Amino acid sequence: MYHPFVLPFVVGFSVMGVVLVARYIYWLRGMSPGNRQRVLWGFFSRSTLLAVKEILQESLLHLKIFRVNPLLGFMHASLAFGWFMLIVGGKLETWYYTGNFFNPPYYAIFFRYFEPLTEGFWMNGVLLFYMELSLLIVLSGLSIAVVKRIRKKVVGMNNTTRHNPANRIALFFLWMVFPLRLMAESATVAVHGGGSFLTTVTSSLFLSHDWAVWLELPLWWAYSTGLGLFFLALPFSRYLHIPTEMVMLLLKKWGVQPEPGFNPEKGVQAFEVHSCPGCGVCLDVCPAMGAGINSFQSAYFVRQVRAGHNYETIADMCLNCGACKEACPVGISLESLRLDARSHLHRKANFDHRYLHGTMTLWRDTTEVVLYTGCMGRINPKTTQAVKSLLHEAGVKFIHLDEHESICCGRPMALAGAAEQAKMLIQRNRELIHGQNGQLLVTTCPICYRYFSSEYDLNIPVLHHSQFLWQLIETQKLNRHKGNLRYAYHDPCELGRGANCYDEPRNLLYTVGELVALSSERNKALCCGNNIGSLTLAEEQKQKITANTLTVLSENSPDYIVTACPMCKNTLSRQSTLPVRDLAEVMLECKEVNVAGSRTRKKQASVNVTP
Amino acid sequence: MINFGYTASESRHIDMDERLHPAIEKMLHREPSLKECIACGRCAAVCTAGYFTGMQFYRLNLMAHRGLINEMKQAARACMLCGKCQMTCPKGVNIRHGVLLMSQITDVLDV
Ligand code: SF4
Numbered sequence: 058m059y060h061p062f063v064l065p066f067v068v069g070f071s072v073m074g075v076v077l078v079a080r081y082i083y084w085l086r087g088m089s090p091g092n093r094q095r096v097l098w099g100f101f102s103r104s105t106l107l108a109v110k111e112i113l114q115e116s117l118l119h120l121k122i123f124r125v126n127p128l129l130g131f132m133h134a135s136l137a138f139g140w141f142m143l144i145v146g147g148k149l150e151t152w153y154y155t156g157n158f159f160n161p162p163y164y165a166i167f168f169r170y171f172e173p174l175t176e177g178f179w180m181n182g183v184l185l186f187y188m189e190l191s192l193l194i195v196l197s198g199l200s201i202a203v204v205k206r207i208r209k210k211v212v213g214m215n216n217t218t219r220h221n222p223a224n225r226i227a228l229f230f231l232w233m234v235f236p237l238r239l240m241a242e243s244a245t246v247a248v249h250g251g252g253s254f255l256t257t258v259t260s261s262l263f264l265s266h267d268w269a270v271w272l273e274l275p276l277w278w279a280y281s282t283g284l285g286l287f288f289l290a291l292p293f294s295r296y297l298h299i300p301t302e303m304v305m306l307l308l309k310k311w312g313v314q315p316e317p318g319f320n321p322e323k324g325v326q327a328f329e330v331h332s333c334p335g336c337g338v339c340l341d342v343c344p345a346m347g348a349g350i351n352s353f354q355s356a357y358f359v360r361q362v363r364a365g366h367n368y369e370t371i372a373d374m375c376l377n378c379g380a381c382k383e384a385c386p387v388g389i390s391l392e393s394l395r396l397d398a399r400s401h402l403h404r405k406a407n408f409d410h411r412y413l414h415g416t417m418t419l420w421r422d423t424t425e426v427v428l429y430t431g432c433m434g435r436i437n438p439k440t441t442q443a444v445k446s447l448l449h450e451a452g453v454k455f456i457h458l459d460e461h462e463s464i465c466c467g468r469p470m471a472l473a474g475a476a477e478q479a480k481m482l483i484q485r486n487r488e489l490i491h492g493q494n495g496q497l498l499v500t501t502c503p504i505c506y507r508y509f510s511s512e513y514d515l516n517i518p519v520l521h522h523s524q525f526l527w528q529l530i531e532t533q534k535l536n537r538h539k540g541n542l543r544y545a546y547h548d549p550c551e552l553g554r555g556a557n558c559y560d561e562p563r564n565l566l567y568t569v570g571e572l573v574a575l576s577s578e579r580n581k582a583l584c585c586g587n588n589i590g591s592l593t594l595a596e597e598q599k600q601k602i603t604a605n606t607l608t609v610l611s612e613n614s615p616d617y618i619v620t621a622c623p624m625c626k627n628t629l630s631r632q633s634t635l636p637v638r639d640l641a642e643v644m645l646e647c648k649e650v651n652v653a654g655s656r657t658r659k660k661q662a663s664v665n666v667t668p
Numbered sequence: 669m670i671n672f673g674y675t676a677s678e679s680r681h682i683d684m685d686e687r688l689h690p691a692i693e694k695m696l697h698r699e700p701s702l703k704e705c706i707a708c709g710r711c712a713a714v715c716t717a718g719y720f721t722g723m724q725f726y727r728l729n730l731m732a733h734r735g736l737i738n739e740m741k742q743a744a745r746a747c748m749l750c751g752k753c754q755m756t757c758p759k760g761v762n763i764r765h766g767v768l769l770m771s772q773i774t775d776v777l778d779v
């Protein structure tokens with residue numbers, strides 16, 4: 058069975074196959090030896106089966122997008138899964154009809170043209186019905202996609218990705234393909250009869266039999282050409298994500314690790330960068346979007362990285378709040394990608410901290426807690442004081458490590474893409490911490506907390522002060538009564554999404570008062586706008602983001618806005634009409650509203666506090 | 669020139685009409701907020717590195733405007749990029765980005 062109109066499809070499909078295989082082999086070869094080993098080991102393991110399940114769930118059914126936004130999820134799922142159903146159905150149809158499992162791919166795709174009348178046996182009717190149902194599913198997804206381009210609000214999105222020309226061409230052909238298939242099949246049905254519920258209706262569009270005879274072949278040509286051109290454009294457009302996403306899921310399941318350096322055309326990073334479909338889920342969650350800044354979001358960043366140019370300003374501007382990484386349905390490691398890009402950009406940055414001399418550790422008494430308040434703690438003495446008073450009150454023995462001399466934890470350098478050069482800071486801080494002979498390190502800064510836990514390899518555990526204070530409450534070393542003040546809690550990016558600490562701060566606030574619900578909180582919380590993640594955002598832009606975040610925090614008119622990061626606190630309090638407090642300050646202040654019993658305790662405590 | 673009733677030593681003048689060093693021009697182009705600095709000194713007062721080395725950011729900025737590129741670059745190397753300065757700056761200067769550029773000026777901004 059053959060007709061020249063299949064040629065455009067065959068050519069497009071073959072070119073795509075060759076380009077894809079070549080690119081994948083090149084990327085795989087660029088992987089680190091360790092990762093190549095993992096791929097080899099993983100290949101014949103159970104993880105492959107698990108990955109297949111995930112491919113079904115994420116690449117075809119798009120369950121994650123569905124959870125975020127049902128209509129958008131339906132759009133992606135019906136396009137991808139409907140298409141998948143068509144491919145499977147085509148295979149079954151040709152297999153059933155010819156009795157051979159292997160047939161040329163074009164035979165299945167243009168089956169209706171070659172075999173217009175397959176009636177006679179009930180199985181044919183079922184297959185025909187199934188194929189037309191699949192096509193209808195794809196078309197319904199497609200119509201949502203078209204509407205989404207025109208009116209994005211319909212699918213509940215505030216923003217859709219702006220696309221560049223290569224992507225628009227591919228998009229155009231993708232949109233053309235399925236309506237053309239429907240038209241071509243309808244024409245064939247109009248000429249020869251047959252067809253199921255869909256084409257019997259649409260074939261009546263062709264006013265007469267003559268029209269249909271005249272149009273049938275041109276329509277099949279058009280369908281084949283559209284399909285061929287789409288496949289031709291696929292490896293060079295964002296639709297490369299369709300096959301790459303599946304490979305990516307396999308690689309993830311095989312346990313490949315992020316590779317050092319910035320190599321968007323090599324190894325794991327290449328697979329990650331090319332598996333982004335530009336779905337735009339990262340746009341709506343970005344705190345800058347609400348402030349009208351729509352240039353640097355991850356969808357654009359990844360696209361520019363893929364294009365290999367103009368990603369520089371984008372990489373430096375983002376706040377690194379992590380909201381997009383949390384929401385990304387493909388699970389791209391956006392943060393490390395961005396920081397790798399920054400290190401590449403600022404690879405010539407040259408810092409030297411050898412002026413920090415090593416300290417001699419004299420013998421010290423053991424102490425329970427080593428308190429580290431960090432750089433930001435120093436410009437927030439009230440929080441530091443509050444934590445200290447609370448520790449006194451609970452009778453905890455502690456040493457304030459950086460009361461006089463403080464060395465930055467090094468995370469800000471990492472955020473600027475100079476992680477390599479933070480080594481000296483880490484080394485000196487580690488010496489200092491180990492030298493205190495403490496049992497526990499408590500820090501009031503989420504940025505330090507995250508870096509201490511991930512990069513320091515300390516010999517004692519680390520806690521953020523909110524976690525430690527909650528421990529004190531739980532063990533009843535600190536006692537508080539529930540008051541009637543209402544608090545809105547702002548999740549700091551580095552503590553919430555960064556360190557997965559959402560509950561302890563909330564538990565503390567529940568203990569002393571009421572917590573108001575917010576429209577974006579926990580892992581959807583908005584950034585305060587002035588974290589050190591962004592290198593280049595201008596002051597007015599940051600202020601707009603802060604204002605936007607404050608609107609959310611004030612929505613249920615709380616008495617206080619509470620946070621657990623000195624930087625968030627400073628930033629929010631500059632623009633807030635409501636009072637902004639650190640958790641520790643709230644815990645200290647609310648002794649005032651306590652019942653008589655605890656007042657006496659407070660008096661005793663305050664005696665202890667005075668040095 | 670308007671007479672304000674006091675004199676200043678010539679060697680300390682920063683003539684704003686004079687053309688800046690091309691590398692500095694580029695740096696200011698990439699971080700325009702550096703032009704906003706009023707040399708109030710807050711950044712120096714809180715500087716983490718300054719505690720150990722006497723680093724003062726606003727001086728680096730003045731060096732830049734005076735064309736003292738090497739001195740500026742050398743002094744920038746002490747910074748820990750902690751961002752404390754930025755939190756206190758009344759003019760919203762992106763100091764961390766500024767220092768990052770200063771520390772690599774001859775290379776990235778190819779002089
Ligand atoms: S980065 Fe993730 S969320 Fe953003 S467009 Fe790509 S896949 Fe979607």
Ligand code: SF4
Pocket residue numbers: 339342343344345353354355375376377378379380381382
């Ligand atoms: S990390 Fe935050 S600021 Fe940056 S692009 Fe993602 S959501 Fe936007």
Ligand code: SF4
Pocket residue numbers: 704705706707708709710711712725726753756757758759760761763
């Ligand atoms: S705090 Fe800001 S305005 Fe003041 S001297 Fe430093 S950079 Fe300049």
Ligand code: SF4
Pocket residue numbers: 711714715716717718723725746747748749750751752753754763764767
């Ligand atoms: S970022 Fe650099 S200049 Fe600013 S306070 Fe920290 S160490 Fe000083």
